Amino acid sequence: MLALSRAFGDAYMKGSLQFEGITAGGDGYSSGFGLIAVPYTALTPLTGEDTHLVISSDGLFSEELRGGGGGLDNDTVAKMCCDGDLSCTELSAKLADGAVANGSTDDVTVIVMKLGTA
Numbered sequence: 777m778l779a780l781s782r783a784f785g786d787a788y789m790k791g792s793l794q795f796e797g798i799t800a801g802g803d804g805y806s807s808g809f810g811l812i813a814v815p816y817t818a819l820t821p822l823t824g825e826d827t828h829l830v831i832s833s834d835g836l837f838s839e840e841l842r843g844g845g846g847g848l849d850n851d852t853v854a855k856m857c858c859d860g861d862l863s864c865t866e867l868s869a870k871l872a873d874g875a876v877a878n879g880s881t882d883d884v885t886v887i888v889m890k891l892g893t894a
Contacts, residue, residue, distance in 0.1 A: 822891065828857040828867070829889040835882030836875045846879030857888070864888040 822829075830836075830853060838847040848856075848871070856871060868886040875884045 826891050829891055830857065830871070831887040831889075832871070833883050833885040835880045835884035836871060836886055838878070838880075846881055847875045847884075848878055864890055 834847075836847055836853070838849050852874070853871060856874065857867065862870065864887075867888045871888070872884045872886045
């Protein structure tokens with residue numbers, strides 16, 4: 777089941793048709809499997825100035841190094857989190873829609889948590 781659920785994204789790794797400007801067989805990744813064994817993760821200490829925590833798939837972001845290019849950059853995501861008074865659900869949808877509108881062809885999954893004092 778992991779291979780099936782994980783294979784929906786990462787279009788640039790699939791070896792058929794043309795995805796994100798890479799022709800079939802011309803990318804060195806054309807196994808057609810689409811599974812990445814090691815996910816990209818980052819540890820970032822939170823500070824009192826942080827207002828939101830965004831957990832997302834890579835489709836949200838513009839990742840030119842991985843063959844992408846669509847999606848949003850970090851500054852745009854941060855600005856969207858600080859603009860307006862949207863609920864976390866509304867902000868998640870706005871971020872996902874923005875990534876797709878900006879050309880992301882990968883899966884775009886977004887969870888937003890508002891940070892604050894208890």
